[in-house]
Amino acid sequence: MKVLVGVKRVVDANIKVRVKSDGSGVETANVKMAMNPFCEIAVEQAVRMKEAGTVSEIVAVSIGGPQSQETLRTALAMGADRAILVETDQEVQPLAVAKAFKALCEKEKPGLVIMGKQAIDDDCNQSGQMLAALLGWPQAAFISKIEISGDSAQITREIDGGLEKLSAKLPLVATTDLRLNEPRYVTLPNIMKAKKKPLENVKAADLGVDVAPRLTTVKVAEPPKRSSGVKVADVAELVQKLKNEARVI
């Protein structure tokens, strides 16, 4: 079975982003970038399934500017077999991602698509569910476990208040949650090997999909700051403050 894995290049999770002074967006020049953490989990899952023999080929896919090739090389170093960059210089929103993936799915015919549940930049949490809808495929969002047997999948997914068990026929779109696995670190020999793996560039227009953004960002701003608090010496003082000053207990 072939697996398509989505990877997105985002501002590194440990960076505190700054709003541009004109409020038009977030400063991304000279900021450390990395693979979205949930996409790392998606790649890791595909690689583990290949190691277990349920997957024969892993194709990593990204949509964005030429810099996204770096992110695809990371996916190749983790164990993906080849990569496709859908190149565009526009801002890419989830519906556009879903449409580009749909076009690739029709060409590549994977049995499974794995994506991160959410990118930590726009925090949208949409692309996987949208892709499943456009393809008319089943979806398994926020998974913590997946087992493939024959042409069906057994899934455990995270829901508010606990877990849900699903079964679905393949092909399927799955989105990863935190506990699915712990992604491996890439090693230097694997980074070297990844440089030789195939990476194909296609233009969004060549896929015949309209990736123009639907939402216009009017402005961005920093949220109001919390007023600074005070250090208390001991539990007695804390209890007194909570009772008499904050009045929350």
Next chain:
Amino acid sequence: MSILVVAEHDGSRLKPGFLNTISAARKIGGDVAVLVAGHQAGAAAAAAAKVEGVGKVLHADAAHYASPSAENLAALVLTLAKEYSHVLAAATGFGKNFMPRVAALLDVAQISDISDVVSADTFVRPIYAGNVLATVQSKDPIKVVTVRITAFDPAAEGSGNAPVQTVAPGPDSGLTVVQGQELTKSARPELSAARVIVSGGRGMGSGDNFKILEALADKLNAAVGASRAAVDSGFVPNDYQVGQTGKIVAPELYIAVGISGAIQHLAGMKDSKVIVAINKDPEAPIFQVANYWIVDDLFKVVPELTKQLG
């Protein structure tokens, strides 16, 4: 304008976030209709009819809506959506699962997790773990919106008297089969609805040590939460997780214990009214958002706090 709100419920009662979603709908303005899809969920439909600001309730009943799959629920919403200018649901695990399908099938963008309404087509939403607020405008004919429930006050229950209409259920697509749910059993309040939350982080050291937080939580009638680090370390299940990738909460009182205050955790709790932090590291970033903090060993402070509250 007319707004369709898709209700989250357990068959008999509405989930707490529903009332906040109604408030967001009322802020957009126009007639508010509610869809209750369930199986033998007449009680939930009747409860929705009583919520202030609800104009009518659409009730769809079928066995496959008992724990509806995203595929079946989205298909049902799609049959109704064209008559509305907006479709809303809470940005909970429920809404996040099926709403993007609705948007994709309508060929419109989804506006995720709004924290404010500027106008009928312009909304504020947090991005980058809540470190940035983006104001976005949609020109799509139907706005599909999920609502950050902590950003809107709950609508009043019990005063309304909206009619309940039956709508035809859609077919069961059979694409996925929900085989069952394992819900964490707890006598404590739900995280998203709790007035007080006690959360533990990596500093707790083990799942077993969460017992001291549970004892404190019981004194305060609080829910117990956790940071991503505590979930990653296997101390507690993922449904405890507060943060960018877990639950977003804004209780009256949030007590962070052994939590350093990573950006992704702060994203989930920094709108709490009062924040208390207990950490032995005097440089912990959590102190930057705390109203009160104690620099000391949590294994000494927490039992002492529990005792003094007794």
